[in-house]
Amino acid sequence: MEQKRKELTPFFYPENIAVVGVSSTNLEFGGASFLAKLKESGFAGGLYPINPKAKEIMGLKAFPDLSSLPLTPELAMVCVPARHVPSVLDECSRIGLRHIHILTSGFKETGTAEGIRLEKEIASIAEEKNLFIMGPNCMGPYCPSSGLTAWGAIPGISGPVGIISQSGGITQRLTEYLCFLGVGVDKAVSTGNSTVLNVLDYLEFMAEDPNIKVIALYLEGLSECHHLLPLARKTSLKKPLVLWKGGSSEAGSATAASHTGSMAGKPELWSSFFRQTCSVPVESMDEWADSVIAFSNLxxxxxxxxxxxxxxxxxxxxxxxxxxxxxxxxxxxxxxxxxxxxxxxxxxxxxxxxxxxxxxxxxxxxxxxxxxxxxxxxxxxxxxxxxxxxxxxxxxxxxxxxxxxxxxxxxxxxxxxxxxxxxxxxxxxxxxxxxxxxxxxxxxxxxxxxxxxxxxxxxxxxxxxxxxxxxxxx
Amino acid sequence: MEQKRKELTPFFYPENIAVVGVSSTNLEFGGASFLAKLKESGFAGGLYPINPKAKEIMGLKAFPDLSSLPLTPELAMVCVPARHVPSVLDECSRIGLRHIHILTSGFKETGTAEGIRLEKEIASIAEEKNLFIMGPNCMGPYCPSSGLTAWGAIPGISGPVGIISQSGGITQRLTEYLCFLGVGVDKAVSTGNSTVLNVLDYLEFMAEDPNIKVIALYLEGLSECHHLLPLARKTSLKKPLVLWKGGSSEAGSATAASHTGSMAGKPELWSSFFRQTCSVPVESMDEWADSVIAFSNLxxxxxxxxxxxxxxxxxxxxxxxxxxxxxxxxxxxxxxxxxxxxxxxxxxxxxxxxxxxxxxxxxxxxxxxxxxxxxxxxxxxxxxxxxxxxxxxxxxxxxxxxxxxxxxxxxxxxxxxxxxxxxxxxxxxxxxxxxxxxxxxxxxxxxxxxxxxxxxxxxxxxxxxxxxxxxxxx
The missing domain is CATH 3.40.50.261 (Succinyl-CoA synthetase domains)
Incomplete structure (x- = not known):
C-alpha cells in the first residue's frame, strides 16, 4: 500500500512538468490548451513545452525534445499524434522520467489494426522500462491543491472528493458541478484506455489517501473485474464509493467498446457486485453529483x-x-x-x-x-x-x-x-x-x-x- | 355532453365578475389579490368588488353586497371567511348568479366539526338552489384567452393544454413551468374540496373542448372513483391524459385527507387503473411538465x-x-x-x-x-x-x-x-x-x-x- 502511494504520488504533486507536443500556432487544442490551463491555474512548478521548432511558447522557453531539458521533470503530459507516442516513451525512459500521462487518442478504442498494434507497443515499452502510464486517450490527473488543473472549464477548489473515471468529459462535468455547489475535489483522474495503470490502481491509491473522504467512480469496464470486488468491498467499508456504471445496457456496452475499448460486463454481474459490496450505485450525472454532495456534507x-x-x-x-x-x-x-x-x-x-x-x-x-x-x-x-x-x-x-x-x-x-x-x-x-x-x-x-x-x-x-x-x- | 359544456362555460368566459370579500386595506391576499391580478391581466369584462363599507377599491366602484349590483355577473369569486359563505350563496341565488368559485378555506379539510358542518351546508344550498360551485378551498378557474388569470405569478399564454388539479399551488407551478417553455394553457381549474363540481365534471368538459389537445390531471382522491375509470378510458383514447396521482403512499394519502379532505385510494387500485386506461402516469412536477411538453409538440x-x-x-x-x-x-x-x-x-x-x-x-x-x-x-x-x-x-x-x-x-x-x-x-x-x-x-x-x-x-x-x-x- 505504501508502495502504491509512492508510485502514484508524482502524478498529482509533480515539481516540474514536460508537455510533449505543444503547437505554437493552434493554441486551443491538445498540449497547448493543457499548457495554457496549467499557467492560468497557477501551477507553481516548472513548465517545459516540447516542440521540435519553437523557441518560446506562451512566454515559456520551449525545448526540441526531452533530452534537451536542463532537468528531469516528474511528469510528462504526452500530446503528440499516436504514431509518435512510442518514441516519446523511449525518450522518457532514457532521461529517467517514469510518470507519463498520454492525452493522445487513436489506439485500441478505434478498433483498427494499427490502433491495437500501437497500444500493444506502449504496453510492452512500459513493462520493459518500468513506466507508469495514465491513459492513453484520457485527460489525466487533476489536483487543485498543487495547481494541477490542466483541464476543466473552471478553476478547481480542493475538497473531500476523489474521482476516478473512464470518461474525461464526465470527470470534468462532475468536478465543475461539485465546485459550484461548494464541494471540492482533492484529486481526479481520467483513466482512458488503462493500458498500464487502471481503475484498481487508482482506487487502491485513493482508498488510502487521507485527504479523500468520498470516492466517485465512473466505470465502463475492466479486464480484471474479479479484483475489483474485494477492493471495492474493502474501500467502501472505509469511505463511501459512489459508482456510476456505464454500459449497463447492451447498446451502452457496445458503445463502451468504441469509447475506451473495454468490455462492460453483463448487467447481472453488476447487480451482484452492488449486493456484495457497500458501493453506492447511481445512474446519471445528477444522481452522481447529488450523492457525492450528500456524503461529503452529512x-x-x-x-x-x-x-x-x-x-x-x-x-x-x-x-x-x-x-x-x-x-x-x-x-x-x-x-x-x-x-x-x-x-x-x-x-x-x-x-x-x-x-x-x-x-x-x-x-x-x-x-x-x-x-x-x-x-x-x-x-x-x-x-x-x-x-x-x-x-x-x-x-x-x-x-x-x-x-x-x-x-x-x-x-x-x-x-x-x-x-x-x-x-x-x-x-x-x-x-x-x-x-x-x-x-x-x-x-x-x-x-x-x-x-x-x-x-x-x-x-x-x-x-x-x-x-x-x-x-x-x- | 352539450349540457355540461353550457353549464361550465361561464366559469371560463364570464362577461362580468363579482369578487365578494375584497379588503380595501390589505391588498396582497384573498379577494384583493384576485382583483388586482384580473385588472393586471387585462380582463375585458366588468369587475365588481364587494365590500360592506368601501366606496372604491383599486379605482373600481365597490358595492356593499351582490343585491346592490346594477346587473347579474356570470361569475362570483367568493373570498369571505368560511362562516359567511352560506349567506353569500343565498344572495347569489337571489340575484340569479349560479356560477360561483369559493376561494375560502376552513371547511372539511380542517377535520373540525364546524368545518364539516359548513361544507355540508354549502352542498345543501347548492343542491336546493341549483348552483354550480368550484371549491371551496381552491384557486378556481384560469383561462388566459378571456383574460381570466386571477392567479399565477406570471401572465398566461394560451395553448393546447387543459389542467385539472386538486392543488392550486401545483396548478400554478405547472402553468408557469409550461409557459416559459413555450407551451400555453387553454384552461386550468383548481378543484379544491369539490363539494359540488368535481374532477369528473371538469374532465368531461375538457374531453369535449376542441381547444384542448392534452389534459394534465393532478388527482388526490375522488368519492366516485368508479366513474373515473370509464371516463378516463374514453378521454385518453381521444387525447393524452397525463395523470399525476397524489397520495400513492400511506403517508401521502393521510396528508391528502388534511389537504382536500379526500380519500386517496389504495395504490393497487391505481396501478390497475393505469393498466385499464390509456392514461399516462407521472410521479413528479418535472415528469408532469416534460410529458405535457412532449405530447403538445410531438x-x-x-x-x-x-x-x-x-x-x-x-x-x-x-x-x-x-x-x-x-x-x-x-x-x-x-x-x-x-x-x-x-x-x-x-x-x-x-x-x-x-x-x-x-x-x-x-x-x-x-x-x-x-x-x-x-x-x-x-x-x-x-x-x-x-x-x-x-x-x-x-x-x-x-x-x-x-x-x-x-x-x-x-x-x-x-x-x-x-x-x-x-x-x-x-x-x-x-x-x-x-x-x-x-x-x-x-x-x-x-x-x-x-x-x-x-x-x-x-x-x-x-x-x-x-x-x-x-x-x-x-
Whole structure:
C-alpha cells in the first residue's frame, strides 16, 4: 500500500512538468490548451513545452525534445499524434522520467489494426522500462491543491472528493458541478484506455489517501473485474464509493467498446457486485453529483424517517409519496411534537404534522429554527428536508431581503443537527428563476448544507446516504 | 355532453365578475389579490368588488353586497371567511348568479366539526338552489384567452393544454413551468374540496373542448372513483391524459385527507387503473411538465428506436443506458446510414454509429441537418435525441454567435421530421450556465421543439409518448 502511494504520488504533486507536443500556432487544442490551463491555474512548478521548432511558447522557453531539458521533470503530459507516442516513451525512459500521462487518442478504442498494434507497443515499452502510464486517450490527473488543473472549464477548489473515471468529459462535468455547489475535489483522474495503470490502481491509491473522504467512480469496464470486488468491498467499508456504471445496457456496452475499448460486463454481474459490496450505485450525472454532495456534507442518519417541511397541500401530499417511493419513511411525530405544532401552526391553510405545510417557515428563519428543534428532538425523525424554502415571490420581488444568509446562520448554529437538506424549486424555464435558484443552492452548498433542485433528487440522495450507513453495519 | 359544456362555460368566459370579500386595506391576499391580478391581466369584462363599507377599491366602484349590483355577473369569486359563505350563496341565488368559485378555506379539510358542518351546508344550498360551485378551498378557474388569470405569478399564454388539479399551488407551478417553455394553457381549474363540481365534471368538459389537445390531471382522491375509470378510458383514447396521482403512499394519502379532505385510494387500485386506461402516469412536477411538453409538440412515433446524437464517449455510453432503462431502444443503423457516417465522421475522438459521438454537430447546424436527414430516412429510427447540443464553451464564450436560432431554423425546415428533441445540460450550480440553459430551452420551446435539462428526462418523456401511442392502438 505504501508502495502504491509512492508510485502514484508524482502524478498529482509533480515539481516540474514536460508537455510533449505543444503547437505554437493552434493554441486551443491538445498540449497547448493543457499548457495554457496549467499557467492560468497557477501551477507553481516548472513548465517545459516540447516542440521540435519553437523557441518560446506562451512566454515559456520551449525545448526540441526531452533530452534537451536542463532537468528531469516528474511528469510528462504526452500530446503528440499516436504514431509518435512510442518514441516519446523511449525518450522518457532514457532521461529517467517514469510518470507519463498520454492525452493522445487513436489506439485500441478505434478498433483498427494499427490502433491495437500501437497500444500493444506502449504496453510492452512500459513493462520493459518500468513506466507508469495514465491513459492513453484520457485527460489525466487533476489536483487543485498543487495547481494541477490542466483541464476543466473552471478553476478547481480542493475538497473531500476523489474521482476516478473512464470518461474525461464526465470527470470534468462532475468536478465543475461539485465546485459550484461548494464541494471540492482533492484529486481526479481520467483513466482512458488503462493500458498500464487502471481503475484498481487508482482506487487502491485513493482508498488510502487521507485527504479523500468520498470516492466517485465512473466505470465502463475492466479486464480484471474479479479484483475489483474485494477492493471495492474493502474501500467502501472505509469511505463511501459512489459508482456510476456505464454500459449497463447492451447498446451502452457496445458503445463502451468504441469509447475506451473495454468490455462492460453483463448487467447481472453488476447487480451482484452492488449486493456484495457497500458501493453506492447511481445512474446519471445528477444522481452522481447529488450523492457525492450528500456524503461529503452529512453525518450518518440513525434511521430512515424524514421530517418534511414545506408549503402547499399538494406539495406535501406528493412530497410524502416521493420520499416513500425512494425508500424513506415520513413517520408520525411524537405526541410532544404534535402538541407543540398544534398550538403553533395556524389551522386554516396549513397542515400541522409530518409533512408540515406552513408557509411561514419560508420568511421567518427564527420560526423555522424552532420547528427544526422540535424535529431534532423527536425520536421518529432521523433526517429533515425543507422543501421549496423560497417561494416564488421571494425570487421575483427585489424589494425583499433574501432570507438565505439568515437561514444558513440559523442552521449552522445547530452543529448537532440531524442531516438536514433544502430543496430550491427553480426549474421550469424561467432564466431569472434558474439563475437565482442556482445561486441559492451555491450559497447553501458553500455553507456545507446540501440544497437540491427537486424533492425527488433530495429524497434519492438521503435514501442512498441512509442505505449506505445501514449496510455498512451489517 | 352539450349540457355540461353550457353549464361550465361561464366559469371560463364570464362577461362580468363579482369578487365578494375584497379588503380595501390589505391588498396582497384573498379577494384583493384576485382583483388586482384580473385588472393586471387585462380582463375585458366588468369587475365588481364587494365590500360592506368601501366606496372604491383599486379605482373600481365597490358595492356593499351582490343585491346592490346594477346587473347579474356570470361569475362570483367568493373570498369571505368560511362562516359567511352560506349567506353569500343565498344572495347569489337571489340575484340569479349560479356560477360561483369559493376561494375560502376552513371547511372539511380542517377535520373540525364546524368545518364539516359548513361544507355540508354549502352542498345543501347548492343542491336546493341549483348552483354550480368550484371549491371551496381552491384557486378556481384560469383561462388566459378571456383574460381570466386571477392567479399565477406570471401572465398566461394560451395553448393546447387543459389542467385539472386538486392543488392550486401545483396548478400554478405547472402553468408557469409550461409557459416559459413555450407551451400555453387553454384552461386550468383548481378543484379544491369539490363539494359540488368535481374532477369528473371538469374532465368531461375538457374531453369535449376542441381547444384542448392534452389534459394534465393532478388527482388526490375522488368519492366516485368508479366513474373515473370509464371516463378516463374514453378521454385518453381521444387525447393524452397525463395523470399525476397524489397520495400513492400511506403517508401521502393521510396528508391528502388534511389537504382536500379526500380519500386517496389504495395504490393497487391505481396501478390497475393505469393498466385499464390509456392514461399516462407521472410521479413528479418535472415528469408532469416534460410529458405535457412532449405530447403538445410531438407527433406519433412509429416505434421505440431512438437515434442518440451528441458529444463525448462516456456520455454516449451512459446515454444508451439511460434510453434503454426508460424503455426505449438504441438500435443499430442501416448499412446505408453507416456507410455515410463512416465516410463523414472523423475516426479518432469520435464514434460513428448509434449513439453518434461527434462534437462537430454542436457548432455546425448544416452538418447536423445532414446527419438528421440520414436518421429520418433510416427505418430503424423512430425518434431523435440531440444530447447536450451546446457544449460548455458556447455557454461561456460571449464572442461566439449563439448557434441556437440557426439550429431551430434547420429543424423547422424539416416539417416531416420524426419526433426530435434536444437536451441542454445546464445543471450543476453555475448561475450563469443555469440562466443560459433555461433561456435556450425556452428558445427551442417557443419554436415547438422540446428541449429537456437532462437526457434522463428527455428519454422518460419520449418513452411515455411512444407507450401512449402504442397502447392506444391495442
Amino acid at each position: 453525518s450518518e442518519p440513525r434511521g430512515n424517517g424524514v421530517f418534511l417541511l414545506g408549503g402547499g397541500g399538494g406539495n406535501s401530499v406528493t412530497g410524502s409519496d416521493t420520499c416513500v417511493r425512494e425508500g424513506l419513511t415520513v413517520p408520525s411525530l411524537s405526541e410532544k411534537t404534535m402538541s407543540w405544532l398544534r398550538a403553533t401552526v395556524p389551522q386554516a391553510g396549513s397542515i400541522a404534522g409530518n409533512p408540515l405545510d406552513d408557509w411561514r417557515v419560508f420568511g421567518d428563519p427564527v420560526y423555522l429554527g424552532q420547528i427544526l428543534d422540535q424535529a431534532y428532538r423527536d425520536p421518529a425523525i432521523s433526517m429533515v428536508i425543507i422543501d421549496r424554502l423560497i417561494p416564488r415571490k421571494a425570487f421575483h420581488s427585489f424589494d425583499e431581503t433574501d432570507p438565505t444568509p439568515r437561514v444558513i446562520d440559523m442552521i449552522k448554529s445547530r452543529p448537532n443537527r440531524k442531516p438536514t437538506v433544502f430543496t430550491v424549486d427553480s426549474e421550469g424555464g424561467d432564466p431569472e428563476l434558474a439563475a437565482k435558484g442556482a445561486k441559492m443552492r451555491g450559497q447553501f452548498g458553500n455553507a456545507g448544507i446540501p440544497a437540491f433542485p427537486s424533492l425527488q433528487r433530495a429524497a434519492k440522495a438521503l435514501a442512498r446516504l441512509q442505505r449506505y450507513h445501514g449496510r455498512k453495519k451489517t | 407527433s406519433e412515433p412509429r416505434g421505440n428506436g431512438v437515434f442518440l446524437l451528441g458529444g463525448g464517449g462516456g456520455n454516449s455510453v451512459t446515454g444508451s443506458d439511460t434510453c434503454v432503462r426508460e424503455g426505449l431502444t438504441v438500435p443499430s443503423l442501416s448499412e446505408k446510414t453507416m456507410s455515410w457516417l463512416r465516410a463523414t465522421v472523423p475516426q479518432a475522438g469520435s464514434i460513428a454509429g448509434n449513439p453518434l459521438d461527434d462534437w462537430r454537430v454542436f457548432g455546425d447546424p448544416v452538418y447536423l441537418g445532414q446527419i438528421l436527414d440520414q436518421a429520418y430516412r433510416d427505418p430503424a429510427i423512430s425518434m431523435v435525441i440531440i444530447d447536450r447540443l451546446i457544449p460548455r464553451k458556447a455557454f461561456h464564450s460571449f464572442d461566439e454567435t449563439d448557434p441556437t436560432p440557426r439550429v431551430i431554423d434547420m429543424i423547422k425546415s424539416r416539417p416531416n421530421r420524426k419526433p426530435t428533441v434536444f437536451t441542454v445540460d445546464s445543471e450543476g450550480g453555475d448561475p450563469e450556465l443555469a440562466a443560459k440553459g433555461a433561456k435556450m430551452r425556452g428558445q427551442f420551446g417557443n419554436a415547438g421543439i422540446p428541449a429537456f435539462p437532462s437526457l434522463q428526462r428527455a428519454a422518460k418523456a419520449l418513452a411515455r409518448l411512444q407507450r401512449y401511442h402504442g397502447r392506444k392502438k391495442t
